[in-house]
Amino acid sequence: MGAYNCDLGRTADNTHGVAIYQPAAALKRVRIGDIIFGVTGTPADAAYSLAAQRSTAAPTGGTSVTPQALDPADLAASALSMDGAVSASTLTANAFLLNIGLNQRSTFRWVAREGKELVIPGTNNNGIHLLTPIGTALAIQWGAHIEE
């Protein structure tokens, strides 16, 4: 099982998020075990929300980012990731895996114990999108560690 880092970001626009997803021919399950999230713009003392939501179709409109192997000896990741993806049309209704209100000045990190990660099924184009559905549009940076 290889471990990879997805270094993802988004400019100041709430209609865009980031996504980690399976390719058109999924090979194996993908597990997200570490998410770190913070504002890289100019945060105010105000609220916004952070959400992780399942999707069943590949995201569009963003820039593809290749997950980087933490161990350079590992093979390339089969999973894909995308910066600034337009996600709204592909999301699975109510399939939130995380939905939390935060202050814009907070940095957020979630780490899973082994075996308790968020899992993307080995199904074509399925994925998990990281979004900020409520709040002022700010430039945001995400980091996620995946295993597959």
Next chain:
Amino acid sequence: MYSATMRNPHGYMVIDGEESDTITCSHCNCIVVVMKDKPGGFCIKCSGLICDSCVDVGKCRPFEKWLDKVEKNLDKDRLFDSVTKNV
């Protein structure tokens, strides 16, 4: 249940340096922050910690089974493709 969760959390969440334990729901895979007054639920059928929404559902629907089902449907699609597209 709360004390069991505290001894064996599924992960943790850090916001501004403050750490909270989390559980990953055994039925829907969502992340839940463990709070003293809101410890979540426990499924006696699969012995898994579950979120409030899954407690309301009232049925045991293990996440692993859901994964298998979703992936099985894919296999059916592949089989269908192999028949119709002669792959």
